[in-house]
Amino acid sequence: MRFSVNGQPTEAEPAPGQCLRTLLREQEHFDVKKGCDSGDCGACGVFVDGTPVHSCVYPAHRMEGREVTTVAGLGTPERLSPVQQRFVDAAGFQCGFCTAGMIVTASSAEVQAADDADLPRLFKGNLCRCTGYRSIDDALHGVTTTHARGGGGIGASVRAPAAERVVTGTEPFTLDFTTTGLTHLAVLGSPHASARIRSLDATEALALPGVHAVLTAADSPDVLFSTGRHENRLEDPDDTRVFDSVLRFLGQRVAAVVADTVRIAEEACRLIRVEYEVLPAVFDPEEARAPGAPLLHGDKDPFEHRIAAPERNVVAQKHGELGDVAAGLAEADVVVSGMWRTGRVAHAQLETHASRGWLDAAGRLVVRTSSQVPYLVRDELARIFSLDRGALRVFTARVGGGFGGKQELLTEDLVTLAVLRTGRPVQYEFTREDEFTIATLRHPKRVSVTLGARRDGTLTAMAVDVLSDTGAYGNHGPGVMFHGTHESVSVYRVPNRRVDAEAVYTNNPPSGAFRGYGLGQVLFAVESAMDDLARELGMDPFELRRRNVVVPGDPVVVTDADEESDLQLSGYGLDQCLDLAEAAVAEGGESAPDGWLAGTGMALSMIATMPPRGHFSEVRLTLERDGSVSLDVGTAEFGNGTSTVHVQLVAEVLGTAPEQVRLRQSDTDAAAYDTGAFGSAGTVVAGKAVHAAALALREAIRAAAKELGSTPRGDANTPLGMSITRRGVDHTLDALVDEQASLPLAAVAAAAPSPLAAVATASGTPRSLAFNVHAFRVAVDPATGEVRILRSVQAADAGTVLNPQQLRGQVEGGTAQALGSALYEEVRTDGEGRVTTRAYRNYHIPQFADVPRTEVLFASTHDELGPLGAKSMSEAPYNPVAPALANAIRDAIGVRPRELPMTRERIWRLVSRRAEGDG
Incomplete structure (x- = not known):
């Protein structure tokens, strides 16, 4: 069969039933990605004779005599197409796996001629799990949000080092290479x-x-x-x-x-x-921990294998009390209580798990x-x-x-x-x-909360009970349980509090790490209960939080006042976040349609900026002979943006352009060690090591420059007179006596007897805390249960903002993912462990049309523990979204949602039951 790809004649014989996607990848067109192989996500998008198609459902045998154009055929990294350039200028990607197909769709004649009202329909077949679509929308409209090449330091929106390669499909992902005899x-x-x-x-x-x-x-x-x-x-x-x-x-x-x-x-x-x-099997975690239940791991030793109570199917448990909760509730003027449930959520990242060895x-x-x-x-x-x-x-x-998966x-x-x-x-x-x-999913949880408060809003007691379904295996079960009940409880100053939590084995699919690491599920309950308490007290929900949140000087503890903690309220910005979100949501927004019910809600969250008990990273910086700088760092790039920040930190310290920093990452043969890119540690741990190495290399360069500058060369005692130009100013090596002088990288690199290098390590302790406050104004159609977001605001305490565009993208992406699990997403089982949600088309992750623009506001703080004062902000934005949205819906319809996702039918049932008088 003869056809052409990107203008090049091609001959291939497709196998019976083969799709175009796999045929193209066999021909080493690795810019064509696999996200679903069912025509749902658009990652495999190409043009066939000028018409955009999903190549995963396009029969390969139809290609006889046809012309295929992939994203790589639209432009090269050196010469981008106008659409590709717009995606670079607007940072219209994060992980970048969806980007090739997204750009194919954006380059189609129909999109180019479309007005704004048509875009949601035209992009229905293209999914993005990372960005929240705002930056993609900016790219479609030619909005520039990133700094041009050749400049931009800390505080500038420097574009990703791989930007041009991502938008042309030439940046390789896991399986984008050929192996003989595979x-x-x-x-x-x-x-x-x-x-x-x-x-x-x-x-x-x-x-x-x-x-x-x-x-x-x-x-x-x-x-x-x-x-x-x-x-x-x-x-x-x-x-x-x-x-x-x-x-x-x-x-x-x-x-x-x-x-x-x-x-x-x-x-x-x-x-x-x-x-x-x-x-025998057991599928309900409550039944699984009851006497007589089938034991999944009853054969294992609890101490050797670290299982809390295998005789009860309990992999981990926490039962502790600070003060006297019963006494605290007795002295309260108002007591509220309730139970909330969260379902299974899939990570749904576009690139599936894969390895090649x-x-x-x-x-x-x-x-x-x-x-x-x-x-x-x-x-x-x-x-x-x-x-x-x-x-x-x-x-x-x-x-x-990745998102933890x-x-x-x-x-x-x-x-x-x-x-x-x-x-x-x-x-x-x-x-x-x-x-x-068979991949891990977010832990389903049942969370009960009881709160007591005095009439002035002061909390007197808090009791939280959590039952977590860890599935057939306990991977992350203990960590998710402990973390989920930590910052969600310790964010409030409560003299009497109790936590009872258990993670239980069932014969359901295994659960695992997921963005927020358990906080999202527990916060849904705690922040909903706080909203109920505010209503009972007749108090503004922002004000109730202000009266009870931790402030600098408070201990950050859950149930043990004597527990040692490395957590510090460094660069505290929760008060600013409350003020910013309250003012912004009060500005209103789109009006509710006639006959719809309107409401406003908010919620807050606190999260440690890195995992506990150490998170290590060792990096190496080398000044190469050509004046460029090689950076070896272990952190993986999966849309978290650490590559950009690491390069930006080096460029800032050494006074060079980001393009002069060559990054080699996530390779055990390169950097000596890195715990990994999770817990939002890429910036605050690996970034701290990168910053320290850059400072050390700067001092080494200065020392070498001084030595070289005073060393006799040739037949005269003349100092080395090489000079370079940086930002329009000439400097000789002798000028390095002045600490503020620019570094002569090229001169030192060329003259030094051996390449200069520096190694630095960061340990991840002590840790600081980041804060997020989200607020919504919503409208609910009582006839259908549809929820429409009229205004969405998130205020974030991220410390020093190293890269505003990238940080805003993390907040927007976290918000969009949280909206999915709050409104649509649920991996369903049939009650006997069989997953019935098996494709994107049966699992509604937010599409272009589903995600409103979120106004992102940053508190002005400086974290003494982070690199240049920065805090982490990859996981944090996800956590307050679901409770804030639930509180807004409650305000609109007058009845409390208690289960996630808050689907249209569930909201309709709540409204209908209230109308019928069934509370």
């Missing part, structure tokens, strides 16, 4: 939520041509571990094996096949004969993976497979979104096993269905 891995999943493997026969599968191996428990090490990764691996329970003879959720690995193609591997999986013994020329195992934690993955793989860490390299390319070890262990067993290069890539059914 084989593929497919997994046979359990058809039962609870079963034991009695026998397994792989004879027929192994006989299938193209199959190289069938892997089972007999082939893998009998080592218990956790898929959840933390700096201290002891934070998570060891309850997981690569393959287990006992299966605890539907879809759990039974066996894996390594074959020449994915199709052959999947066919071979269907030929494996397995005899199962079906075991191979043996290099020296026989060392190399794994390239879509991970937020390559160093932690390396260390755990070495432990599981008894490998020396030096015999294993793990690295990432650009990662297409890629803080798990979900593909790397199988790839490692397969490469070690076969000696061949092996790839394992999740499908979109896998992301919903």
Whole structure:
């Protein structure tokens, strides 16, 4: 079959039923991405004879004689198309995985001729999980929000180092490269939520041509571990094996096949004969911890494997009291209480989990993976497979979104096993269905809250009870439970408070890390209860918070007044956030339609700026011979923007342009160590190490310049007279006696006997606290339950704003993701552990039309613990959104929503029941 791609003649023979997307990638057109393979997300968008199509549902056999144009055919990094340039100028991407397809759609003739009213319809088929669409909308309208190349220091909206490559599809993601002799891995999943493997026969599968191996428990090490990764691996329970003879959720690995193609591997999986013994199962966490319930991990030692009470299916628990809650409630003038529920939420990042492994020329195992934690993955793989860490390299390319879901070890262990067993290069890539059914999800929680207060609004007591469904395995179960009940409670000054929390095993799909790390679920309940309390007191909700929030000098504790904490209220800005949000939401906004009910609501959140118990990063800076600077840092870039900030910090300290900083990141062969890109630590930990290394290198350059400048050269005692120009001012090396003089990078680099380098480490302790306040004005249609957001405001205490555009994008993206889990998103199961939500089209993540513009306001603070006074702001914006929206809906309809998501039908039922007199 003959056709052309980006003007180049191409010949290919598509396989029966093959789609255009996979055919193009076979031809190494890696700018065509896979997000769903069902025509829902648009990441694979291309032009066919000038018409934009989703190539994942376009039959490859139709390409005879046709012309395909991918995003790479629209422009190059050196010569961008006008649309690509607009996406660069407006920072119209974060992770960038959706960007290729987004630009194809934006470049279509229909979009170019459309008015604003048509854009939501035209972009219905293009999903973005990161940006919240505001920056994409800016790009469509030619708005410039980033600083031009060649300048811009701290406080400027410097564009991402990879911007031109992202918008042309030339920035590689995990699987965007060719490997000779690559084989593929497919997994046979359990058809039962609870079963034991009695026998397994792989004879027929192994006989299938193209199959190289069938892997089972007999082939893998009998080592218990956790898929959840933390700096201290002891934070998570060891309850997981690569393959287990006992299966605890539907879809759990039974066996894996390594074959020449994915199709052959999947066919071979269907030929494996397995005899199962079906075991009793439990799906409700309340039932799971009750006497007589089936025990998922009852065979494990609670101390050795760090499971709180395996005899009750409890992986972690917290029961503590500060003061006397009963006495505090007795002295209260007003008491409110209630229970709230949150559902399962998928991370829904556009790039699915994927890994590719191979043996290099020296026989060392190399794994390239879509991970937020390559160093932690390396260390755990070495432990599981008894490998020396030096015999294993793990690295990432650009990662297409994560949100905590890629803080798990979900593909790397199988790839490692397969490469070690076969000696061949092996790839394992999740499908979109896998992301919903076997990847981790946000913990569903049931949260009860009781609050007592005096008539003046002073809190006298708080009791919080949390039941968390950790699913079949306990990865992140303890951490999410403890974190969720920490800052949500300790943000208020309450003399009497009690927390009872348990994370419970069930035969449901495993839960895991998700943006906000448990705070979003608990805050939904606590901040809703605070709103109820304000109503009972007849007090403004902003004022009630002002009277009770922690202030500098207060201890940051939950239930133990004597507990040692490294948390500090450094650069406190919660008071400013309350004022900013209150003033902004009072300005009104769009009017409610006739017959709709209008309401206003707010909520606040506090979050530690990094994880507890240490988060380490070691970076290296080198002044190269050409005057550029090489930066080796371990943090992965997945839309968090750390690459931009790290380059910006180096450029600011050394007085050079960001383009002169060459970044190498997230590679265990490069930087010595980095705990990982989670807990919003990329800026405040790795960034702090980068800043320290830049300062050290600056001093080394100054010292070298002084020495070189006074060293005799040639036949005369003449100082080295080289000079450079920076920002229009000439400086000689002798000028370095003045500490304020610009650094002669090129001169020192050329003249120094060896490249200058500096190494610095940051530990992540002590930690500070960031604050966010969100406020909404909404309208609700009582006839349908539709919620329309009339005004959305978030005020953030982010310390020094290093890059305003990027920081605003993080707030907007977090808000959009939170709106999804507040209004639409829920991974549903059938009550017996079977996930029924298996595709984007059945899981409503916010689209272009769904997300209102959020006004983002920053408090003016300076954090003494962060680099140049900055705080983290990747996770924080997500947390106050759902309760603020619930409070606004409550204000509008007069009845309290108590379950997430607050779907149209649920709101309609609340309004209808209230109208019928059923409170």
